[in-house]
Amino acid sequence: MSPLTCKGFTACGVAAGIKKNGDPDLGLLVSDRPAAVAAVFTRNIVQAAPVVLDRERVKAGICRAIIVNAGNANCANGKQGMTAARTMTAVAARALGIAEDQVLAASTGVIGAPFPIEKVESAAPVLVDRLDENGTDDLARAIMTTDTLPKTGERQGEAEGTPYHIVAVAKGSGMIRPDMATMLCFVWTDAEVAVADLQTVLKQAVDTSFNCITIDGDTSTNDTAILMANGASGARIQTAEDLAAFQRLVTHLCRDLARQMVRDGEGVTKVVELTVRGVRSDDEAHFIADTIAHSPLVKTAFFGEDANWGRIIAAAGRAGVDFDPDRVDLFFNDVQMVKDGRGCGLEAEKEATEVLRLPEFSVTVDLNQGSGTAGMLTCDFSLDYVKINADYRS
Structure with a gap:
């Protein structure tokens, strides 16, 4: 298996015209089967529409896809913002042929700017066509804002003799401090993990990684970390020993991404x-x-x-x-x-x-x-x- 790939997952990133500079700004991560999902979000009272939407949808514990944009936070946009967030997931679901409530959304960028949902709708068919098992780097670039470098990572483990992979992308360069930091992070694995265990693993990993960094002391309205597990490798995380090993790998991966964020912090020299x-x-x-x-x-x-x-x-x-x-x-x-x-x-x-x-x-x-x-x-x-x-x- 190639680096930064995970069985049953594909990803991509395209330029949809949301950013003024024409850089990639729309990404998609897809599991070819229903995946268990866990998430943690910003503690800021002001929360972006995708955060509000995802908080409800992750309660079901099942996810097939995440659609994410950079260049616009879709925050402080009232009912129009919620409509746009739902439309994002709807157009992705239609293009993929999956249930809308199994699609999550995430956004990052300028707060308070009207969300250009028409650009997401126009780009959705191209986005799906670009899905690739080697698309992790493209996804990482599509979620960058003031980041100068894409942030990715991978870990490998084994459960009862069956190997599995964990892959992640993240963005974050400014508005960074604990309370989830100010970032987006998507982690996915081809191991099978129970939803309750997945939530515990993610929370512990975040608490000792993204919640232990600061660049400027500001928190955001869009902070989101999502962990998906689809079981495509055949590895099953069931025993206490295997769960502890999985926890160590996810935590180490999140700490690596957190350090990448600080190194790439806005104006950081130390x-x-x-x-x-x-x-x-x-x-x-x-x-x-x-x-x-x-x-x-x-x-x-x-x-x-x-x-x-x-x-x-x-x-x-x-x-x-x-x-x-x-x-x-x-x-x-x-x-x-x-x-x-x-x-x-x-x-x-x-x-x-x-x-x-x-x-x-x-x-x-x-x-x-x-x-x-x-x-x-x-x-x-x-x-x-x-x-x-x-x-x-x-």
Whole structure:
């Protein structure tokens, strides 16, 4: 089997004219048989029409296809938006000869712009004709907005001697923070997995991947992650051991895609793996890591390659967690910058500055007060981030 293929699944992407620049902007993923489906969505109160539609349809636990567009979020469009979302799934269902309620929709792009449903209707026949078992890359390109690179991944597993594949595509470059991050992600496998197990696997994978990254601290109206399993390989995920192995593969794949997002973040020049440890509980560690990871002052210091550790401990101090500042240690990679709440001097700062010149590095904050730990993947704020978002609708 070729890389990035999965038995019983085909995919494609075409240019339907939704984007102003003429790039691919309409994609389709299809299972040749009914597939079990699980999904998680944005927690934003403002939700796009496809999110509202999909929330209802995934309750049935069965899906045959996902139609997705870039260039228009189909959000804040009222009844017309819901009509457009339903029409998207209807035209795909008719072209495929399947039930409409087994088609899900997803959109990404500008919020509040009227949705050009006529362009989807015109492109639907071509879209179906382009379906191919090797169409994963085309699908990944069709869902890009400010992304500069398509984001894909694959993992292979085995259940009771029968091999199976897991393939995924994702998009996300800006409006990224936990609470589902701001992204679309579609994962599909040719293994057979029960719907309840599928939902558990997806939620755990998302919580430790897309919910542990941030680019700019904003959440979106369209966040969607969908996992489909059609059983075409003959592999059946039934035993606790096989389910645990499947969980590890899906989680690892989602973490890979999450890192791809941060690396391709809008204007990003630094990818930073932040760890907070030595806290009384994992939850308290998460509060601190989240606060540091989202701090504009910390992120601009990363961009300026400035080992300004004071900004980091100041952010930790406003996270709402009680700790002793005189016990804090802080490291850039393996260079210790702070010991017992005090800076380690100019030589340490010089070494830390060299670390900050790397495109990827780690920051570790140790409170030395317990066994709780948490991690986040964050980045810098650059001048290009401002330029990209100032001109986004132009």
